[in-house]
Amino acid sequence: MSIQANLQQIRECMNAACHRAGRNPAAVRLVAVSKTKPAALIEEAAAAGQNLFGENYVQEFIDKREAIKSPVEWHFIGALQTNKVKYLPGKVQLIHSVDRLSLAREIDRQWARIDAVADILIQLNLGMETTKAGTxxxxxxxxxxxxxxxxxxxxxxxxxxxxxxxxxxxxxxxFRRLSELATAVDALRIPGVTMAELSMGMSHDFEVAIEEGATLVRVGSAIFGERT
Known part of the structure; x- marks a missing residue:
């Protein structure tokens, strides 16, 4: 199937999941995970109406961003090294993967250099997996x-x-636990904190994630095919 057909099928599944959960489909956005994929495939997805892309590796993202001519929105979704933060200010709309205070401080420092505010998500390691990042x-x-x-x-x-x-x-x-934690954090009423976004769900489980409250689903292989 083509990228356009894949996107259409995913959007239909997203809409169906929203319907099952009694949610407005407009409340859930699709993040096309384009790591390791060439700029040409991103342009193809953009031509098919996909305007939000997630990248995992800083250098690959920087190179790719320069090559993409379509007006798209970029999110950084991968594990982020503190020494790579300096390459991102002004280039990404949201960082999904903040899992430690040292990283938060460096993002704060680098965004101050461009007199801007960084939108971030706090990443949790709910499965306590040693191979994954997250607080x-x-x-x-x-x-x-x-x-x-x-x-x-x-x-x-x-x-x-x-x-x-x-x-x-x-x-x-x-997924349900992440939603519960977001509700708990929201109840703390901490200044500067909202729980407007829940980034969870990937190619094989995004429908369940939507049913449990996801607002951002990160889908790669179902759009672009398996990584080679």
Whole structure:
């Protein structure tokens, strides 16, 4: 199938999931995960109406951004090294993967250089997997409070990359937990913090994620094909 056909099928599935959950489809955005994919495929997706793309690697993103002529929105969704933050100010609309205070401080410092405010999500490691980034639940409130005190940061919600399980229903409890944590953080009424965004769900489980409250679903292989 073509990228255009893949996108149409995904959007139909997204709409159906919203309908099942009694949600407005306009409340959920599709982040096309374009890591390792050439600029030509991103342009093809943009021509098919996809305008939001997520990248995982800083250098690849910078190179690709220069090559893309279509007016698209970029999110950074991968693990972010502190020494690479300096390449991102003014180039990404949202960073999904803030999981430690040192990273938050560097984002604050780099965005101050362009006199702007960075929108970020706090990433959680709900499955406590040693191979994945993300703060622990027990550390969430402290991290949110400390990051929110930084003048160049605006916390917009939470992100999680739960364990990969073949049956999407087995992932549902993780999505539900992220939604519960967002509600709990929202109730703290911390200045500069909103829980407007929940970034969760990938190619094989995004429908369940939407049913549990996702506002951003990160889909790569279902759009562009499996990575080679």
């Amino acid at each position: 622990e639940e027990a550390e969430l409130e402290a991290l949110v409070r400390a990051a929110a005190a930084l003048p160049r940061l605006r916390i917009r919600g939470l992100m999680a990359l739960p364990p990969y399980l073949d049956d999407p229903e087995e992932v549902r409890p993780y």
